[in-house]
Amino acid sequence: MYIIIVGGGRLGYSLTKALLNEGHELLLIEKNADVCDKINKELGSICLRGDACETAIQAEAGTGRADLLIATTGEDEDNLVACQVAKYRFNVPRTIARVRVPRNEQIFKQLGVDVTVNSTNIILERIEHEVPSHPLTHLFCLTGDNREMEILEIRATAGSAAVNKTLNEIVLPNKVVLGLVIRNGEKPFVPRGDTVFKSGDQIIAVAPTNVEEELHTLFSGK
């Protein structure tokens, strides 16, 4: 597979190294001449110096035959333009952009970027997950036609509306499915109508992103 990576910062550099090890054909585009020299000395001549937002540079990079372009710079707008040039000028089948400002993720998808990776949210979620009292963790955002759905981990808290009630007794927001209950190191099980939720239950749910607040209130609100 021919992959083009935009931006030779920490992320771009590590990604380049990892993908080279997997045996892909690879080209890194980096603006800064010093960074470019350093990478070429270390990894062999794989770094092209230039601004990947420019059509001419992408042409020089042979973007027309690339299978994938990944934009990893720290500037969201640069990543957007690099992906759009690749997609709309050179018909690259798949473009991936790093997004730093969380609200840009949706905008990028609407503007044609195939995949967005929100580095801020990933770090945020990892840290949230390590805070024991945090009642709701995003595990995964679905893509494609179902991108408004996500997979969540909910922690049931004593005193909330759902605890000590059965699944039949509580009213779930629209389009929410509780897939799995994990309790006290027992074997995880699929909740049924008569399952009684207990404080401390970890529940894996599939839900639309806009009902998070309701789920939070149901399982953790007082």
Add this chain to the structure above:
Amino acid sequence: MKVIIMGCGRVGAQMATMLDQEGHSVIALDTDAYSFRRLPPDFKGEALLGDGLDEDVLRRAGIEDADAFVAVTQEDNRNVMAAQIAQKIFNVKKVVCRIYDPLRRDLYSVLGLEAISPTIVLAEMLKEKLES
């Protein structure tokens, strides 16, 4: 006409002043309050501090009922992104932006963005002067 101008540099401020004098409702947007010094003392429009790539700031600027959006910051990519947000997400009827890089301008023209490249325009004008 209600116009939002993102980037209150020389061009942005000049345009804001002209439209304001013609009686239009103008909102000048910039991330640096110091830029607003370029607006004349009798400017009747609004000077709003904020990032034009932020949907919340755009809403505060009143983009939902704006008739036109102009992106003239120093950065091509910022202009391109803001203009696309205005056009594709807020459905502003008239969106214009500046893209210095001629090739990038050509690409985004094809994609339906109305963009002007001062590089091409100025080069042509200067050439014309030489030849006249």
